[in-house]
Amino acid sequence: MVKCSSNQLDRTFAALADPTRRSLLEHLSHGDRCVTDLAKPHSMSLPAVSKHLRILEKAGLVRRKRHGRVHSLKLEAAPMQEAKQWIEEYRRFWEGSLDRLDEYLKQLQAKDKSHDHPH
Amino acid sequence: MVKCSSNQLDRTFAALADPTRRSLLEHLSHGDRCVTDLAKPHSMSLPAVSKHLRILEKAGLVRRKRHGRVHSLKLEAAPMQEAKQWIEEYRRFWEGSLDRLDEYLKQLQAKDKSHDHPH
DNA sequence: ACTACATTTAACCATCTGGTTAAATATTAA
DNA sequence: TTAATATTTAACCAGATGGTTAAATGTAGT
Numbered sequence: 001m002v003k004c005s006s007n008q009l010d011r012t013f014a015a016l017a018d019p020t021r022r023s024l025l026e027h028l029s030h031g032d033r034c035v036t037d038l039a040k041p042h043s044m045s046l047p048a049v050s051k052h053l054r055i056l057e058k059a060g061l062v063r064r065k066r067h068g069r070v071h072s073l074k075l076e077a078a079p080m081q082e083a084k085q086w087i088e089e090y091r092r093f094w095e096g097s098l099d100r101l102d103e104y105l106k107q108l109q110a111k112d113k114s115h116d117h118p119h
Numbered sequence: 120m121v122k123c124s125s126n127q128l129d130r131t132f133a134a135l136a137d138p139t140r141r142s143l144l145e146h147l148s149h150g151d152r153c154v155t156d157l158a159k160p161h162s163m164s165l166p167a168v169s170k171h172l173r174i175l176e177k178a179g180l181v182r183r184k185r186h187g188r189v190h191s192l193k194l195e196a197a198p199m200q201e202a203k204q205w206i207e208e209y210r211r212f213w214e215g216s217l218d219r220l221d222e223y224l225k226q227l228q229a230k231d232k233s234h235d236h237p238h
Numbered sequence: 239a240c241t242a243c244a245t246t247t248a249a250c251c252a253t254c255t256g257g258t259t260a261a262a263t264a265t266t267a268a
Numbered sequence: 269t270t271a272a273t274a275t276t277t278a279a280c281c282a283g284a285t286g287g288t289t290a291a292a293t294g295t296a297g298t
Binding site: 034035036046047050051054068069070071 | 243244245246247
């Protein structure tokens with residue numbers, strides 16, 4: 001029984017798994033935005049966008065500040081960094097396997113060449 | 120109407136959003152494994168693990184080779200790299216904001232100092 | 239006080255998810 | 269051929285997800 005859970009990672013990856021939410025983050029990467037502005041380019045209702053924002057907020061990817069009746073959303077960095085670091089940990093393994101693949105392809109290529117141009 | 124969808128990214132992030140699946144990947148990072156071996160440390164039924172593996176396979180994070188009745192699973196690199204790169208694109212934005220935060224904190228500290236030790 | 243605006247909440251719906259158990263399918267070994 | 273093993277498929281279930289519309293809330297402006 002191996003323990004490999006992190007609610008934070010769960011939430012972060014799940015939040016990033018939806019194209020609407022990724023789009024919202026991309027918009028926010030160009031500066032803070034309010035809910036209505038964020039909703040405009042997404043052909044869906046305001047409540048739908050509101051829900052997506054709450055998911056991003058719960059994942060910690062976004063922070064909200066109320067200025068009167070408008071809510072200003074700001075991109076938040078830390079959780080994505082954790083997600084990236086999780087992926088990074090596998091880097092040497094897949095780099096290893098990519099090297100192996102590269103080597104394999106070179107061998108294949110060499111074989112093909114000797115096949116195409118036999119002495 | 121902004122287009123920001125990638126089914127591949129959807130599948131990759133969704134696959135990574137589950138702790139059981141992340142655990143399976145971690146086990147696979149130490150070498151190829153068959154379904155039964157992968158299932159052992161996870162207190163859940165074999166069909167459950169089988170489903171998780173199919174999700175990883177469909178996301179392209181894992182490749183399957185049948186040797187007789189045992190299926191050997193292998194970690195696959197590329198999709199994770201795409202996910203990592205997606206996150207990377209935000210790096211300068213959050214690095215920017217982290218820098219700004221850092222600067223802000225330094226200013227705050229400086230202010231406090233001059234307050235504690237006025238000439 | 240009234241109206242308009244920004245946003246959320248509520249109620250609902252279809253589909254997806256993550257698990258179960260029981261049965262089916264392949265392959266190996268006796 | 270028969271029995272055991274590795275894995276998947278099928279049928280089912282509870283709860284989450286992603287959307288809708290209608291109503292409620294809170295704030296701003298006149």
